[in-house]
Amino acid sequence: MTDAATDHAELVSGLIGDRADAWDLAGELPRDLLVKLGASGVLCAQVGPEHGGTGLDSRAGGELTARVGARCSSLRSVMTSQGMAAWTVRRLGGTEQWDTFLPRLTSGDLAAVGFSEPGAGSDLSAMETEIADDGAEVVVSGRKVWITAAHYADLLLVFGKYRGGATAVVVPARTPGVRITRVENPLGCRAAGHANITLDAVRVPAGHVLGGTGLPLPLATTAALTYGRMSVAWGCVGILRACLDAAATHTASREQSGRALAEHQLVARHLAELYVAERHATRACEHASASWDTGSPDMAVDAVHAKYVASREAAQGAARAVQLLASAGASDGHVVARAYRDAKLMEVIEGTSEICQLVLARHMRKKVRP
């Protein structure tokens, strides 16, 4: 890791300490912690210094994300949303919008990104949210569901249909007409502040529409999702590292049938598979980050690949870790129990595993076309 990434990782590790399970059980992250991390630029560490960030590249940002993910997937989820919001502003916005919104995201304001709607999950082309011109303002109407970090957010990046295409608009969360209600009892990442959002003829300045024009929907959403996929994938590497640590420690110290668990061959095989899972996920992420950092034309598909591989490995690896700890890891408040619940959701967000498979198959078919 770079010096800046190491400093960030130490800051985050110190602030999280051993509190992640308590936050998970309470379903809430401390707001002062989020604001402090936001103001230090950690939550969107790839934003450049000219906008108050530290300008980490994807690889260093990824390793930082894995460190956070190893300790607390809820916090990592908030970090993913913040980074995705910043990246979307960067990709879709103009320079004036960079100067307006990016410094807010590196100085303590928190952000959430809304694509999903009741009728538009995997199929975002079914999105119904409308962004309509009205003089110097736009009017935003629609519903968004399961939006990570919306409970904490100061700014909402809302995707919607605009001028025959689509884009995102920045909506301050406390604008009249915005209603945010928490998703009750999520399976995992319970402190990530998932919420549903209703936008009832919400008025914001026209300058909040990123880029000021409509784009083809896939172009608009892929920009944001590619960042989200990278961040989730690296977070899954963190989950695997936490599971590996817990499983190695437990199986070295607990004895059954006269020897350490790790010395039983079937247990050793589980440990080997968990190690392979972590290596496999890490390599996929490193490859995707290298594509990102070199501006490869395969960057978007490599991010899909990394997210698919890392989330699958994390879900299977966390299940394996619970198996290895058995009753010792079978209740809330244990890192592997939390990992098991959190990792499963990583196969759902930023494009389900099935949608990732479809994207990868389409890419492969394009490559082999004569």
Ligand SMILES: Cc1cc2nc3c(=O)[nH]c(=O)nc-3n(C[C@H](O)[C@H](O)[C@H](O)COP(=O)(O)OP(=O)(O)OC[C@H]3O[C@@H](n4cnc5c(N)ncnc54)[C@H](O)[C@@H]3O)c2cc1C
């Ligand atoms: C923890 C969590 C956090 C989230 N955070 C956010 C967020 O911050 N912002 C946001 O906008 N959204 C967020 N979401 C929503 C998430 O993006 C959607 O849940 C996801 O895109 C899947 O949509 P869906 O739940 O409507 O499932 P559906 O689209 O209804 O899919 C149900 C099942 O059918 C499969 N399926 C659907 N279509 C196809 C197809 N064409 N071919 C094959 N299989 C298919 C899916 O893979 C899945 O297995 C979050 C969800 C969760 C669970």
